[in-house]
Amino acid sequence: TGYITYDPGFVNTGSTSSAITYIDGDAGILRYRGYPIEQLAENSTFIEVSYLLIYGELPTQAQLDDFTQKINRHTLLHEDLKRFFDGFPRDAHPMPVLSSAVSALSTFYQDALNPFDEPNVELSTVRLLAKLPTLAAYAYKKSTGQPFLYPDNSLGLVENFLRMTFGLPAEPYEVDPDVAKALDLLFILHADHEQNCSTSTVRLVGSSEANLFASISAGINALFGPLHGGANSAVLEMLEGIRADGGDVSNFVARVKNKEKGVRLMGFGHRVYKNYDPRAKIIKATADQILNKLGVNDQLLDIAKTLEETALSDDYFVERKLYPNVDFYTGLIYRALGFPTKFFTVLFALGRLPGWIAHWREMINDPATKIGRPRQIYTGEKEREYTRISER
Numbered sequence: 001t002g003y004i005t006y007d008p009g010f011v012n013t014g015s016t017s018s019a020i021t022y023i024d025g026d027a028g029i030l031r032y033r034g035y036p037i038e039q040l041a042e043n044s045t046f047i048e049v050s051y052l053l054i055y056g057e058l059p060t061q062a063q064l065d066d067f068t069q070k071i072n073r074h075t076l077l078h079e080d081l082k083r084f085f086d087g088f089p090r091d092a093h094p095m096p097v098l099s100s101a102v103s104a105l106s107t108f109y110q111d112a113l114n115p116f117d118e119p120n121v122e123l124s125t126v127r128l129l130a131k132l133p134t135l136a137a138y139a140y141k142k143s144t145g146q147p148f149l150y151p152d153n154s155l156g157l158v159e160n161f162l163r164m165t166f167g168l169p170a171e172p173y174e175v176d177p178d179v180a181k182a183l184d185l186l187f188i189l190h191a192d193h194e195q196n197c198s199t200s201t202v203r204l205v206g207s208s209e210a211n212l213f214a215s216i217s218a219g220i221n222a223l224f225g226p227l228h229g230g231a232n233s234a235v236l237e238m239l240e241g242i243r244a245d246g247g248d249v250s251n252f253v254a255r256v257k258n259k260e261k262g263v264r265l266m267g268f269g270h271r272v273y274k275n276y277d278p279r280a281k282i283i284k285a286t287a288d289q290i291l292n293k294l295g296v297n298d299q300l301l302d303i304a305k306t307l308e309e310t311a312l313s314d315d316y317f318v319e320r321k322l323y324p325n326v327d328f329y330t331g332l333i334y335r336a337l338g339f340p341t342k343f344f345t346v347l348f349a350l351g352r353l354p355g356w357i358a359h360w361r362e363m364i365n366d367p368a369t370k371i372g373r374p375r376q377i378y379t380g381e382k383e384r385e386y387t388r389i390s391e392r
């Protein structure tokens with residue numbers, strides 16, 4: 001079978017070619033379809049960025065209106081799907097609730113799952129973009145015991161999501177434009193990041209010609225882990241731990257450097273960036289601004305800043321080129337917007353969805369795609385004789 005390259009974690013393995021997202025990790029550069037992330041953050045919207053990632057170009061006004069309208073038409077969930085939420089325990093983590101619900105979507109649309117049927121893929125794309133915010137909001141409502149709200153399709157995607165999450169049927173809910181803008185920005189910054197763990201998972205599952213819903217559900221599960229999307233919740237837990245410990249940042253940093261089991265500086269380090277993560281730069285700059293605007297004074301933000309300063313001037317982190325990543329400051333913003341810690345990774349999933357879809361579609365249309373099937377270096381027993389149980 002010839003020579004097999006051993007590359008745990010795929011540190012040096014290019015699994016695909018891709019025209020979606022460009023990263024230069026040494027220079028700290030990130031571009032979607034050629035557009036610098038800084039320009040998109042400044043000028044674009046999440047819905048426009050979703051279009052850009054999936055279709056390759058910025059939309060004209062007519063294309064954007066059509067795309068928005070299509071998404072608005074699909075925000076409702078089948079009433080039977082709503083009942084799925086009854087089966088989960090009240091304190092269920094919203095990530096597995098979300099992945100289960102997305103997996104279940106393929107049972108509701110069984111006649112539209114052929115990965116090679118373009119109109120069906122288009123329909124599944126729109127259904128996912130429209131329904132994930134509704135599913136996420138219901139996962140939240142489930143945890144609070146409050147009633148589910150139907151989507152209000154006169155609202156934009158982010159506004160609708162905020163209303164379904166925080167609104168109540170008996171009271172009118174005014175979406176705070178500052179909150180909506182902050183969340184929209186964070187979604188833009190999370191929308192794609194080339195071959196990360198969850199996107200590679202979406203591609204790998206899709207390479208077996210599994211449908212889009214099944215592939216995205218797998219991506220959500222990959223995102224759940226604390227080394228990936230789960231890091232945003234883990235950062236907040238870490239900051240709270242430091243505060244409970246009297247706010248002693250240097251003590252925590254010492255534990256990280258001693259490599260105590262399970263103690264890492266969460267929200268720091270990246271496989272590709274060996275420089276400041278350009279997303280973290282934008283988020284750090286806006287965290288102060290957003291918290292100020294919302295009138296939130298959070299001690300944890302001060303702890304985070306001290307922690308960053310301490311780490312960036314410490315040899316351990318300098319030598320290893322460890323900088324804050326996208327997850328370091330996002331949790332503080334989500335918290336200021338009113339989301340509980342457990343819910344942060346769901347927000348990452350909402351942001352990453354267009355990227356996952358764009359990659360799945362690129363994969364399915366790429367003539368070079370083969371089923372993902374890595375090889376291994378076998379280290380087990382040589383051939384041996386079976387022994388009867390009485391002789392063992």
Ligand code: CMC
Nearest residue numbers: 227228229231264265266267268269270271320325326327
């Ligand atoms: N805290 C302390 N040490 C670290 C950290 C950290 N956060 N990250 C890396 N290191 C050390 C690591 O111990 C190793 O040291 P040594 O050479 O002495 O063994 C060296 O830096 C290289 O680390 P690695 O684990 O080989 O790097 P990787 O590319 O396999 O891991 C990572 C990347 C993101 C999983 C890792 O940096 C990490 O665990 N960070 C904390 C979790 C986190 O913030 N994840 C979010 C990633 S960004 C967005 C996302 O995907 O959600």
